[in-house]
Amino acid sequence: MHCPFCRHPDSRVVDSRATDDGTAIRRRRQCPSCQRRFTTIEAASLTVVKRSGTTEPFSREKVLSGVRKACQGRPVTEDRLALLAQQVEESIRTAGAAEVEAHDVGVAVLAPLRDLDEVAYLRFASVYQAFDTLEDFAAAIAVLRAERDAGSGGTSGGDASTGDASTEGARAEEPAGRTT
Numbered sequence: 001m002h003c004p005f006c007r008h009p010d011s012r013v014v015d016s017r018a019t020d021d022g023t024a025i026r027r028r029r030q031c032p033s034c035q036r037r038f039t040t041i042e043a044a045s046l047t048v049v050k051r052s053g054t055t056e057p058f059s060r061e062k063v064l065s066g067v068r069k070a071c072q073g074r075p076v077t078e079d080r081l082a083l084l085a086q087q088v089e090e091s092i093r094t095a096g097a098a099e100v101e102a103h104d105v106g107v108a109v110l111a112p113l114r115d116l117d118e119v120a121y122l123r124f125a126s127v128y129q130a131f132d133t134l135e136d137f138a139a140a141i142a143v144l145r146a147e148r149d150a151g152s153g154g155t156s157g158g159d160a161s162t163g164d165a166s167t168e169g170a171r172a173e174e175p176a177g178r179t180t
């Protein structure tokens with residue numbers, strides 16, 4: 001790695017630590033020639049394959065801007081958005097592939113966004129899954145309602161909680177058939 005100041009072809013690592021999210025290593029380096037210090041960041045390369053077949057490096061900023069658009073006017077803070085983008089990147093990197101389809105990045109956004117804000121989720125899903133008709137929205141809303149009903153049943157009654165785990169699982173599968 002060339003020194004960015006004097007172009008000396010070598011540098012010495014003086015400190016090395018993982019970033020907060022653990023997906024990269026930050027190294028503090030010193031140039032043995034000019035003695036100046038600089039930082040490099042090392043992360044596993046993650047390539048996104050677009051539908052057209054072209055590739056680009058994974059960009060958390062890109063995830064963030066897509067989700068931010070869907071959250072316009074919604075009570076969602078920048079901090080929550082940043083956290084969501086981080087969760088998305090972590091879930092993709094944890095899967096361990098060096099290449100992911102752009103589609104899979106969208107899939108990874110859906111679940112955490114649904115937990116964050118249902119309206120934003122519907123907006124994102126409508127663009128990302130190309131909702132064409134009102135029925136597409138109605139079906140997506142039916143899924144949200146079914147899961148909300150299943151969830152509220154579990155939290156309200158303490159004694160019913162034992163049986164709930166199995167019914168929740170069954171209901172989560174149901175909505176796909178319900179669209180017909």
Ligand SMILES: [Zn+2]
Nearest residue numbers: 003006031034
């Ligand atoms: Zn130098």
